[in-house]
Amino acid sequence: MAMALDLPRPGQPRAARLRPWLVALLLAAALLSVGSGAAGVSLHGVLGDLLSGQGIAARDKVVLLDIRLPRLAMGILVGAGLAVAGAVMQGLFRNPLADPGIVGVGAGAGLGAVGAIVLGGLLPGALVATLGQYLVPIAAFLGAWGATLLLYRVASRGGRTSVAVLLLAGIALAAMAGALTGVLTYLADDRQLRDLTFWGMGSLAGASWLRLIAGAALIVPALLLAPRLARGLDALALGEAAAAHMGTDIERLKRHSVLVVAALAGAAVALAGGIGFVGIVVPHLLRLLAGPGHRRLLVDAALLGAALLVLADLVARRVVVPAELPIGIVTAVLGAPVFLWILLRRRGFGGL
């Protein structure tokens, strides 16, 4: 296999050369995203205004600061969150096909979010008032946490996860969460239904600084914690017993990984609804480019995930102007073939 010669060497990995490209890609995507939109405000024009000493027009300022920047920031947070959630989950399940969106964790988060929207009124008023904007993200986090724990219980035996059981358990989990979500939707009143519809579209369109801060409170700490799982996840690739023999505290690693996945996937779903396949495509591409070591993978995944989601959002905004496609459709069109490709390749190994 000719590719073997291209694999990273110790000490001086290809990833060292990959990282600046990822940063550049993210910056370029960010500039493109801030510079384009339905309002026709261009960065070019705004810069021209600034340089000629006129100051920014009030309308331009609103478009940039209150619409496009929060949307960009949300794209970055959600993309980074989904990609890192995928990478951690794949490490935990020792399986490159584990993705929060596919195996029911997203559905669990959705159930939590919908539950908070519909049943939030039943909670003590003081609690709702305290939690405020944080209520839906926290509920989504709890939903994702429960789903991940349940999935691990069902699909993993002694550190081995069969792809078949994982995917089937994920289908069952998603169906169950979907049914409960349906019941809640049935119970919802008209105002709640409007909230649900907006939320469920899987879009970055609803971005506001307030919602963003609530999601960031979960995503940012989890993103910062994730690289600390790297050594344990590397060791876990050799199996639970081997990892333990090499000094990994397995139970702690599992607990922390599940929490990180739940925080990232839960908050991403709460912010942007169901966006699939980012968590599969990004880690898979990075493993091909720079090897499977989690120390690099978890950082690079955040960069590439953010860049890809911002770009996908650009596509979603551009394709059917002046309307927008739900971003989940864009990521699915790009991601589903990659998922199938991995599945077929693994079947070749008899790995199912």
Place this chain on the structure above:
Amino acid sequence: MLRIADLHVRLGRAEVLTGIDLDAAPGEVTVILGPNGSGKSTLLRAVSGEIPYAGSVRLAGHEVARTAPWRLAALRGVMEQASTVAFPFTVAEVVRLGLQSGIEAGEEIVAAALAEVGLSAFAHRPIQELSGGQQARAHLARVRAQVWHPSGHAGPRWLLLDEPVASLDIGHQVEVMAILRRFAQGGGGVVAVLHDLNLAASVADRIVLMAAGRIEAAGPPEAVLRDDLLSRVYGCPLRVGVAPVRGPWVLPPPIEALSA
């Protein structure tokens, strides 16, 4: 020192080990023998801290079940019966994982461990692309890197190996035996589960013969490798001879005699 006293292990409802008492000393190669299902692997898994047990297993003074994983990792390396690697890590990356979990540091140990098992040329290949025997040697290199120096400032280190040569050809079997012997000569302790009686005779300072969850006999090869004992434990007529330089060797019966 490895001290095992009144060790009992249950797996499910069955009691797999029923009262094991055993001491193993650093500087020696201790080989565990016994028929399938006699509890060899279970004994090794208990010693490595992988499964819960009743009784006492003390490695260098630490009760294994109550010792933190990282502390055990600095004290002993464990080669499992079969290891599969989930992602396309290269051979060198797998060995480095062992190195990082031990207390030594230094890239030169990765290279030395790979050289020891004869895999230097495969360092940057994904481990899944190697043959089964090569993968087993790569894992041995990983375990060796974890406890590279047989004796550290905290005392001797240990290698615990479950059928380390099961998938190796005879040349590599002998090489692995030489690695174990050198480790013991350097002051380290070795406990290995083997199946090949003659290979065991060639490397062991002490042989522990197990049957049905207990120790049937333990001692130097001459004392344990006896016609009557082996024939009874393995349920098969076996003859033990003595080679001039090498000591005991075991000859299976002619198959015609059995099928008649």
